Amino acid sequence: MAIKTDKAIKISQKHLLGIQDLSINDVNLILDEAHTFIKVNQSKNKKIDVLRGKTQINLFFEPSTRTQSSFELAGKRLGADVMSMNISNSAIKKGETLIDTAMTLNAMHPDIIVVRHQDSGACNLLSQKVNCAVLNAGDGRREHPTQALLDALTIINRKKKIEGLKIAICGDILHSRVARSNIYLLNMLGAEVNIIAPTNLMPKEIEKFGVNVFTDMKKGLKDCDIVMMLRLQNERMTSSFLSSNREYYEYYGLTPDKLEFAKSDALIMHPGPMNRGIEIDTILADDINKSVIKEQVELGVAVRMACLKMFCV
């Protein structure tokens, strides 16, 4: 369980734009709250009324299945009125800017807006223009805070702590907002973080984030408690970053022989959606003794309920 502090009971931020802005106290508040929602989600009556009368708008400029449905379900279980808007690229090309969209929605008095956008910093811009709380559901390659929080909750649920654990994050770090948010959060919670990627998919000066950098997966996995795999984001790759998927699998795909280097009780995580046979061996992905991928999805709803509650009320 996360460390209890009796210092503050309110979140220090108005918006959830990124892990960078949160204090350790904020993180613990969210994780504690989320923990209580795990049981709610497993019970027969999953509905509670804390957000009754509140309006939640999910504004997705980028396609998403799991994050969007997770946020939608989270809002509904808390009793909020949830509206999901999928704004495809073509709608933006009609000429409406992000700010105009924000102003329009703001005029409808929502209490919370959940945003996903393909551009880094889009949520920051939006948050300056609306009166309600903004939750970042992923912006470009910058941050995906609720993913990092649900990953942390999953780890705590299994390993009972994060401090002192050795955690490897492996794959397309360059294009990954999940990696960035996780690096901030896991560092904050006292884990030792190893970053594994081919140099072409490694962001510049990432070592300054206080992580160990590896291009050799076996070395990077050595004695790790958690192996966090990332999806190869082919849709964000504009030029040749890799020679082929099969070579990538050979060097950076998680296979049983590479997993041998991690601790014997190491857990496998993946934010989804998975490219089976590219970044992860399909049998490993489904191994119920090692993989906690489904649990991540389950706890994702709890974490988002906690975030909605804490930032909305």
Add this chain to the structure above:
Amino acid sequence: MKKQYFINANILDPHNSINEVGGLIISEDGKIEAIGKKVNTNNLPTREKPIDLKGKYIFPGLVDMRVFVGEPGYEYKENFRTLSNAALSGGVTSVVTMPNTDPVIDNVSIVDFLRRRGRDKSKINIFPCASLTKNIEGTNMTEFGLLQGKGIIAFTDGVKTIQNPRLMSRIMNSAKDIGCLIMQHAEDYELAKNGMINSGIIATKLGLSGIPEIAERILIERDLTLLEKVKCRYHISQISSQKSLEVIKYRKEMVKFTSGVSINNLSLNENDIGDFKTFLKLSPPLRREEDRIALVQGLKDNLIDVIVSDHKPEDEESKRLTFSQAATGASGIETLLSLSLELYHNESLKLETIIRALTCNPAKILKINKGNLSIGNDADFCIVDIEKPWIVKKEKLISKSKNTSIEDKRLQGKVTNTFVKGKELFKL
């Protein structure tokens, strides 16, 4: 026009090596009649009342080598009238305008239009550039000779770079034959692809694609290698990194060329971008503090010749977007001198070095008789209170576009009066 007399000013004219307390006499036809310490109350006619400028400075009118004006095509961002008013308030009396307009300045007939507009609407001296290639497409050369004959001062693709090395070598050949000045915005497109800010920790943190310094360096290396064979008048528009300076230092001994730097790169670094400030999305991008310090040193060492404003007015709608969608560039002509003076006040540079890079150095590269206070020349100059503190406020800017890179910055030093051809066209 009546004769005008000024006395007791600190006169700084690097071109004529004048750096003394003295006076200035402007003749009836707006020329400089006398200048320096010999102009004082003792040798002025008693019936005249000279203007006492005690404590103030007189500099030659600034020559800004990199200015974007919205005419034709983007008049809503800036036109000649608003540009010249903004320039005058910053002590700038001559500007070199970039050809990135709509249509592009790439043929003789559009130059006629431009010169007419410049003459009718502008109060300052306009020196237009034409593009190196037709429609700035980087494929076919423009008519350097004919365009130069029409009064084009230099050739550049402005915000664009000649990527094709064969074309670049041919451009250099033509430029040499005709004797015209070419200016390159040095950036390799492939290396800079999708990039928005300096490649490094800030880009990684903000989740934005980076522009590595090597994208600039590799192009400078290429051009200077080509220049070894063809000795044409070549100028690198803006340098942004320490590594580029190393190349320049090394090559200076072998080939002749000149280079400039934007006041933004001299005064700001990538950390100023903060929480996605789109006004600081610039090209070349702001780089590390080490780079900024190296650029200041480069001016000291005469490796960089010119400071430019890189004045690029953009309207609100082009900037109120996410960082990746927002337009590149900052408005800066009216704060060019004041921001440069910061480097004097914080003891980074000598006043003379700064004024040289803003007046006679650009004039020399352009081969124009501006940026000096020589006797008989047009009296283009500004009077500056270099100690006067003020704060940059967006709403107080004169330029049509308010995209300043230094909003709310405290500056010291302000132009109080600007004269063009002896006429006072700006007064604080």
